[in-house]
Amino acid sequence: MTLLEARRIEKAFGRTRALRGVSVAIGSGEIVAITGPSGSGKSTLLHCLSGIMCPETGEVHYDGRRIDTLDEAARTRLRREAFGVVFQFGRLVPELTAAENVALPLLFGGNGREESATVARAWLERMDALDVADARPGELSGGQLQRVAVARALVTGPKVVFADEPTGALDSVAGERVLGLLLEAARVNGSTVVIVTHDNRVAAHADREIVVRDGAAAGVVV
Amino acid sequence: MTFFQVAGMLGRGGSRAERARARLVAAGAALATCFLFGAANVLTLNGQLDDRLGPIANRGTRPGVAFAFGLMILPVAAFLYQTGRLASADRERRLAALRLAGATPGEVRLLGALETTRSAALGTVCGAIAYVLLEWSIRGLLLHLPTTAAGVPPVPGLAAMALVIAVATVSGLLAGRHVVTSPLGVIRRATRRPPGRYVLLVPVLGCIPMVALVVGVQMPYRPFAILLGAGLSAVGLMLSASRLVWASARIAGRRARSAETLLAARALEADTRPWGRTMSILGLAVAIGSGTGWIQAGFMDARHTLDPFWLTSFTLVDLALLVGMAVAAAALITHQAEYLMEHGPVLATLRAAGVADGELRRVLTRQGIIAAVLPCSVAALIGLLPLARALHNETWALWPVTNAVLMAALGVLAATLATKASQHRLQRAVSPGRLRTE
C-alpha cells in the first residue's frame, strides 16, 4: 500500500531548478534510500515529501491525503504527529542535555516532565546512549550525537522517519551502528524510513533505491 | 596596501544586516551626544528661569539634572556594547577570509573597532546637529527666551563628542572578546562560568542601613549612612543582575513543565551576561522609579498639591526612566538577533520536526520574562526601602507600593516587548534553507 507519494513535483530556488518533475511512491513500512550525486535535489525532495516545503507544481500525498496544499499550521501538525527527522549533524539543542533533547518532542506534545524524561531515557537505552543521557551535545562524539538525534526522531513513534545523510559525518563503523539502530527501531515500530544518502553501503540497508539525477528520478530500482 | 586602505575597502563591503547595525551604532552615539550636550547645556544656564522648566529652572537642582543626563549614558553604553558585539560577530564571519589570508585576530578586531568608530563619529555629528537645532527651537519658539541666554559651550561640547567616539571605539574593541573565530568562519561563544554569587552581598550590605532606618534603629551619621546604603544598593543591584538572571533561569529550567520554558531557561542559563547587562540598567531604572514613589508620596503628604515645578520634575524623571528603559531593552533586540543567528539550524530542525512557529516565538518571549522578573522585583523592593517611614499619613504609603509594582511590571514589559520585537527575524532564521547549512 502506498503511504507517501510525489507526483511530478517541481521546485526551483531562484533560477536553480532543484526538482524537475519527480514522481516517487513509497509503501507503508518500506525502507527507501534516495541517492544521487551532489546537488541533484535529494534534500529538496526529502523536504517536499516531509511537508517542510511545498513544491511549486505537482502533488504530494500522504496516507491518501494531499499535503502540499495544506497550510503551514496543518503541515506542522502532520510533521509533529506522523513524521520524525534526522539530519547530518544531529542538530541537538546545545543547552539541553541529551535526555532533555530526546524528551523535547514529548514536552512539545504536552506530556509531563517526568513522564517525558522516563520515555526519553528508555529510548536512549535502546539507542545504546544511556551513558551520555546527562551530557550536553558539545561533549558528545559524532556517533553519539546521531544516536541521540535518532532517539529524538523516534520518541514520538512516527509513521515515517526522514533522514538526510544521517551517517554523513561518521566513519563507517559508527555510521553502520547508527543506521542499524535506526532501522531496527523503525522495524519494531513499523515505521517507514526514507534515507537520503550518497553512500552506497548505506543505500544497501534499504529495501529499495530511488536514484535522483538533475532533479528527476532517473531510475527507481526495485 | 596599508592598514587603513584595507579598513576602507572592508567598510564598503558588508551585508544589509551589517549596514543596519552600523546605523544602530550611529543612533546610539547620537543619543549619547544629545544627553551629554543636555548636561553641559543645563550646567551653563544661569539665573532663575520659568518654573515650568522644572528642575532646570532652579539653580540648586541643575547639577542634579546634569547628573541625570549623565546617567542616561548608561543604557546607551550598554546598547552600544551589545550592538558592537553583534556587529563584530557578523564582521568576523565576513573577515574569516582575511583570517585565512593570515590576519591575526587582533588585527581583525582593530578593523572592527575602526568601523565602529566611523559609525560612531557619524552618529555623534548628527546628534550634535540635532541637539543644537532642537535646543535652539525650544528656546526661541516655545519659551521665548533671548537666544543669547546660553547654549552648548563649544569646548565641553567638543569634549563630549570626543568622549562618545572614544567610548564607542573602546566598546568596539572589547566587544570582540568573547567571540572565537576560526579562519573557517565558525563562530561560537567561548564557554563561560556562571556569574559569581558573592556579588549578591553588595546590595544586601547596602540594604542594611536602610532596613535599620525602617525598623527605627538610631544610627550615627544618619544621612551619610543612608546615602552610602543607597549607593551600595544601586551599584550592588547592577553588579548582581547577571547572577539574578542566572538564578531565575536555573530555577525556571528545573521547574519547567513546558518545552518552551525549558528551552528559554536553558538558553538564558547558558548565556546570561548580555541579559545581565541589560537587566542591570533596567533594574537601576526600576529601583530609581520605585524610589521616586516615596518622594512623590511624601510630597503629597506634606502639601496636598503639585505646583508646576514639581509636576515638571516628576514628569521629566519618569520620562528619563522610560527612555532609559527603552534604550536598555533595545539592546535585547540585537542580542536576540544573535541568538537566532546562532541557533538558526537547531531551531529550523525543531520546526522540521513539527514545532510550530508560535511555540518558537514563545521561547523568545519567555526568555524575556524569565530574565526580567527576578531582577525587576528585587530592584523595585530595593527602591522602596530608603525613604520608608517618612510619611505622616499612612494611606499615602499606598502610592509608593503601587508605583513599585508598576515599575517592576514596566521593566518586565520592556524586556518582553524587546523579545517580541525580534520575532520578525524568526521566520528567516528557521526557514528550511537553514537546514542545509552547518
Next chain:
Amino acid sequence: MLDRLFIECIFACMSTGHILLGLLTERPKHGYELKREHDDRLPGVKPIAYGQVYATLQRLERDGKVAVSGTAKEGGPERTVYEITGDGADEVHRWLAEIEPPAPYVSSALFVRVVLALIAEGTADGYLLRQRAAHLERMRELTARKNTAGISAGELLATDYALYHLDADLRWLETARQRIDELTQEIRT
C-alpha cells in the same frame, strides 16, 4: 552466496601452504581438521579439497616446514597429526611481513563493458543504471547477511571486504557516468 569474484581474488593472492602453516601455528592438527578449519575460518574462500590438503602437507613435510607429531583416532580412522617446525613458523612470519602488490592495471569486466557500450551504442547510461541495480542488489544481500544473528567474525570480515569492493565499483560507475556526461556536453558545445 558470497561473491566468487572477490573471493577468488583473495584466494589467488595466497598459497594454500601458507594458510595451512598459519593454522598449524596454534597447535598440531591432522589433515581433516585442517580442511575443516580452513573452510570454517575463511568463509567465502573456495573450500579446499581434502586431496589438496594432503598433497600440500606432504610438500611442506618434504621442505621441513612441518613434521609428523603422532596419530589421532577419534571414532573414525586413524589420522596423522602434523606440527609446525621452527622453519615453518619462520616461513609464516616472513610471509605475513610481506604485502600484497596493489594491482595497478584495470582488469574489470565493468570497464570493458562501459567502453564497448560507448563504442557500439553511443551511450552507456542504460548499462550503467542496470549494472548499478545489480550491484546494489548484491550489496543488499550481503548487508542482510551481515545483520543475521550469530555471524562469525571471519564471515563478517569477508562480507565487509566484498561490500567495499562492490561499493568501489559503484562509485566508479557513478564517476564514469558524470565524466561521460561532461565529455558529451563538451563535444556538443
